[in-house]
Amino acid sequence: MLLTGTTGTGKTHEAYGALRRIAAAGPCSYEVISITTADMYGRLRPKGSDRGTEEELRRLCHVPLLLLDDLGSAKASEWTEEMTYRLINERYNACRPSLYTSNLPARAPLDEHGHATGPDLTSALGGRITSRLSEDTRIIAMTGADRRRTAG
Template identity: 35%
Template sequence: MSARNQAKTPVLADPISTDLKTLMRSLKLGKLLDTLPERLAIARQQQLPYAEFLELIFGDEVTRRDTNSAALRARAAGLDPALRLERWDTTAAVRFDQQLWAELTTLRFLDGPYGALILGPVGVGKTHLATALGHIAVRRRIPVQMTRADKLFKRLKAARLDNSVETEMRRLAHTPLLIIDDFCLHSLDATETADFYEIVVERHQKTATVVTSNREPNEWLAMMADPLLAQSAVDRLVSTCHELVIEGDSYRRRQRPTR
């Protein structure tokens, strides 16, 4: 039989004994049973040494556990599972600095630590790109917290009612990567402005912050109740952030139903 015909020969799955299944489940390796029959058949077909076969199946388990662990950490961080880098629509009619974006995806800016401002009109994918950075960080086991700006300030106001605001502020201050989405979509009152100032000051040159906004930073000042606190916070944030500006039409318009 030719090598070509051998390649087309179907790989038959080996039966797994009940005793082996019991042992694997006792060792918490039960999920390997989903792929073990196929792996056994491939090992026999390719005449893999025992050590290489063990490396193969244990590699499957490590990959599965890493994937599940990353998914749990992403959920705890508030990251939308659908907004990963591999799901970015490369055909979208938007324009931005691809070189800067490639640099941001390396997460080297966390070493500064620096941050990033992702700016642009509605619907160009700011949230998607910011979330994608969060997913990259989570896969590298870097603690992340992502929140929409209005929900962040509401949470802090609620924390004042049960005297947990200091705990909440410490958590926000020390998270290695904080992503604030849709900043200054609404005006900030005096309490929200003061909270934003505290967050920025505590994180300045210590941890990395990513902010998405429909407005330019110089427009933020007019949206905040206290001009002095606003200017101090914005100056600190802008001075340590890369600025990625996205231009183009809203992708949501392409999602409208057609006849």
């Protein structure tokens, strides 16, 4: 599942709500990793963890349930694109469930020339990643105001 929407629409809140529901309905114990994409890249960098890049990536690929928060928000590079591709491709091939949130729309609306009107997940992550997501991921667009600014 992918929750998209602008800042403060409640994506992270709903994603953790989904984890709680799964925990209530699922097996007695199972492993979950929930992490922001920026922190994930931090862990995957050389010296980012004691385990090392390949072992850290293997854990993220193999964990039964992954919540990856803020997909597409970190500054992109060839390296981040490659790491994200390897992770999502491996989970896609193995049909492992994943929850994603992103501030970017799955696809930006097109202008009259057929060009995207702004950034979207494809421009941030690359078409190979969003092609896989479009096949097996339910996309839910969250709308509304920034709840942090309207609270109270």
